[in-house]
Amino acid sequence: MSYPLLTDMVGVGLRSPHHQPIIAQRPDIGWLEIHSENYFNRHSPQYQQLLAIIEHYPMSCHGIGLSLGSVDPINREHLKQLKQLIDVVNPFAVSDHLSWSSVNGQYFNDLLPLPYTEEALDVFCTHVEQVQDYLNRQLLIENPSSYLSFKYSVIPEWEFLTAVQQRTGCGLLLDLNNLYVNSFNHQFDCQTYLDAINPDTVKEIHLAGFTVKQFPEGEIWIDTHSKPVSEPVWKLYRQWIQQNGKHTPTLIEWDAELPSLEILLAEAAKANAFLQREHHHEICCQQ
Template identity: 75%
Template sequence: MVGVGLRSPHILPILDQRPDIGWLEIHSENYFNPHSTAREQLRAITEHYPISCHGIGLSLGSADPLDTQHLKQLKHLVDEVNPIAVSDHLSWSSVDGQFFNDLLPLPYTEEALTNFCHKVEQVQDYLGREFLVENPSSYLSFSHSAIPEWEFLHEVQQRTGCGLLLDFNNIYVSSFNHGFDCQQYIKALNPNAVKEIHLAGFTVKEFEQGEIWIDTHSRPVSKPVWLLYQLWIRQHGAVPTLIEWDLDIPELDVLLAEAHKATTIITQEAHYGQITQP
């Protein structure tokens, strides 16, 4: 089942056209206000499409306690929408109650691991359901990180029983920025814990010191990311897959065409006898 990220320019076209798409993913925080126009539109959309709630504001890696108001609003949304998945990131974004508009990387230490797992357990207990954690894209790392990111993420899943949201573009971008092997990362994770996959495009930025790859979600999925995805589908089977596009948002048909590519890969691998079509 393949879906696309629901962004504001596409809300009315989706309601009007009812395109043939498996599901839609929202940024949870955009729909917290139960009396907003966005929430009303979401109610209309849920009559026709399954929804996934993807958050950016829980700041699970912060030393701050969880924001109880944020959790309350998220639970209200989840209880109303009954999404197929609820997720957030392996990151942090707050200090002493002050929030940054970014998903910042964690120091991969045992202390940070214990803190992160505790937060995930709190969220799952409060929501009364499984929660998914997404692997991040990152552009710097901490010199005192003692655990590779893939092992850190694996341990989070093992200790909390949460699911994983596997973002292949994030893996590919970070592999260049930090010099690790994509397959080493992917093979370290439990494939049975992967409940959702994200695919997106990235941007190459050139500087005097060299180049850096940035997860901008502003262009089509790159060929290497498609190849990573195809190999994973061949080895492990299909799970709900999302096309993300957040900047320079194109016409809806462009997103649907990207989603069709993912559907084609799933169908082709099923025909090769590698998987059972969901």
């Protein structure tokens, strides 16, 4: 059994405050992921800095604006700009979310949850197929974080996500922090969710931190991406790798209360150290 270099399997999210340190220091990190919409303006300083960075690192494009679950048609101008960015960056993965964010052309600054119904499934799959046809490549769909559910939902999220993958041939971006947050907010078992996912369809993994909020009505967990990865999420990650034997590109995602680049890279080193240990264990078991 052979794998790519494990040091190339772990990446971090590329955020504007880290552009110059990465250009200057060129740290030892496997890959970087951008939020696609932040780089649609080819005349922005961020775009020019990106051009310098992509010379040295593999990239992934992670989108937040396709609004795949909306009954609105796919925004063709947005799709055109995404395609232009992809042609320049040449990412190894392009992804978006199991969510919606627009009504009648008006966009919300959020990734809103879907009602898990057959009608919503048909709409979502149609939009995924349209995007994949236009881009001429596979799209990865990320499981969402959410804080409410629709009483009309009749399909468990993990079955809905699996159905999207099977109908469209898309890949999956498995966000283990979102999974853990949702398991508390919606009271389901993480293992039930993971057992429903075909590991061969998971092309990228996200790890992040969350925040616990207390309200008079009770506690809720918020996917803030503002803290180190929690120990339960690390445990889910180790469990996934051990059970499935998959060395999947893994991202440390940190978007708010952004730390120094050194702290971010230290989080990535934790994931890499685990992958190295598992790789060593597999080699020993084969001997």
